[in-house]
Amino acid sequence: MMKLYDINQEILDCIDMETGEIIAPEKLESLQMDKHEKLRNIAFVALNATADAKAYEEQEKKFAARKKAAKATVEWAKATLARELGGEKMKEAEFTVSYRKSEVVEIADLNAVPDEFLAPQPPKVDKVGLKKAVKSGAVIDGVTIVEKQNIQIK
Template identity: 45%
Template sequence: MSNLFDYDKAIDECMDEEGNVIDAELKAYLEEYRDEAIEGIAMGIKEAKAEAEAIKAEEKALAQRRKVRENKANGLTKYLSDYLAGRKFSTPKVAISYRKSEAVEVASEASIPDEFRIPQPDKVDKVGLKKALKGGAVIEGVSLVERQNILIR
């Protein structure tokens, strides 16, 4: 039989229109195999759920391990960047250089003019602030800072 509905149809054929059993032996045989099929499907469901839970637990463990490694890399990057303070370093295995970037630092969002706010939800338009500051605008509580970003290849 290919599916459970086929078992039910075959079991129904073992009875007449009044519900009397025509072939009790075949009916019992089909019911036994149908029940085994149901049990097999249920066991497959339990197995799939258990495997999914195991995978979910492993994902969580891997995410925690990843976060630890990312934090370690970030901490070591900051340490090395602070130590080298912009100096280049190179060996056959690694090359450390820097690229300049600019970032807008906002001391107090309350002092930001409405033209630099992004609606829904209310956010500060740092790209617009940066453009205005580079254009010579002076905005209270906002400054343009130059940073050194370490590149490790």
């Protein structure tokens, strides 16, 4: 089957550009049917990709839940071992439980931290709030509501 841009070019070739007269009506009809079939197949590709994306999202949610549960199990096991071993080592053929020193910074008052140690965060625009404000009559420089056509395939 031809590519869509080839079909479109062939359709244009069936029409006399100066007069607008159809030069090859049978070929034009066949090309239009080919184009319709091509567009139909593209729509099916989009439908299938949408279904795939939804399935991937569901799998991501399931894996995220499993990951969270596994991490919670690790934390529970570490806390239980720390409580029961009381700082003593435990050495087995399959594993060793030991302790290592680490340092962390604990911040009691965030306002007392000098600015040089604060990482700047980029501002985040509340587009939903902006849209409501503009729709209710607010005039905000640089902000407009643009109506778009979004294609849907069901």
